[in-house]
Amino acid sequence: MKKDIFIFQLFWIVFIVFGCKSVSTNKMTEYKTLNMNNFDTVLEDKRITMHTLSNHNGMQVFITNYGARIVGICVPDKNGTPVDVVLGFKSIGEYIKSPDPYFGPCVGRVCNRIAKGKFTLEGTDYSLVINNGPNHLHGGTKGLHKVVWDFEKFSDTAILLSYLSPDMEEGYPGNLKINVRYSLSEDNALTIEFDASTDKKTPVNLTTHTYFNLSGISDISINNHIMMIYADQYTPVDSTLIPLGTMIPVEGTPLDFRKPKIIGTDLDQKDLQLKYGGGYDHNFVLNKTKKDSLTIAARVFSPVSCVQMEVYTTEPGIQFYGGNFFTGKITGKDGKKVGYRCGFALEPQHFPDSPNQPAFESIVLSPGKSFYSMSKYVFSVKKQSI
């Protein structure tokens, strides 16, 4: 087993050193996979369309107001050829029908899991829909991901989407007004800003749920990517992926990504957390010296495209999900089957199940206060690994 891992690592190291030498600064050619017309429809009397943000350095971001969703992110690869590093579909119909609704949307009101779908706020017990084993996941059946958002396009590089989630929608108290702003800068950074306000106390934890494959191919494993996560600790979970309520060091565990590591390196280790997650599906406690400051959370690199993505966030945690639930049954926009562990999500957020975890920072938003978070996904091409 050890020998296999060694050969696997050696193969990728050789590939990375020699494969990424041909970095060029060619201007990107036009990206043709996504056709706007395939995203024009009406759902529950609301119009759905797709919008493109683009800059002068060859980056394009495709966004639909169905779930305020990222449909594609196109960046130059090592040859200057556009590569779409986001998994998804060619048409809105496929997004609406997809058995996995989490390709690219904003998720909430409370992302991640709430144990048994229950929480108590100001003496009142609330029950949410159970949609993931015994738990509530990503805000419920429709959440924010299956609703049609309003939008305003400001320019070629910025769009604002908003949604008013009515009192008791999916079981959550209060009318919650949510805005998400996507903006693209000339240095190939996509910034995602959330703000929200409420008229009753309510829990709020919003994130973006994009499945990345930096090689841009739906059936190539992401286990060959090299990743770093800026976290000394993580929140271990039970067998239903609910946190135990503690924060423990990553040191000496497969969750140690403090130095660049090929994602697949430790995946075969006998480890209870990997067993519970079916692989990586954990919240990392980001190293922050100042609360709410925008700091680097993770860096990922594909040895195939030589694309590097850095994630910065004001959030205290980041969920790293390694695509363990992909079964190869869904066909992606490149016509290939989205294979097991062929996409990953890095979801900046407050810690999972916070409403039931006294040791975690509160996610309760009060009337008169506003929720705000900012995350940045920055893309570049690297000659050599991170």
Ligand code: GAL
């Ligand atoms: C992730 C979550 C996974 C899985 C996935 C959607 O955010 O951590 O457990 O539910 O979403 O398939």
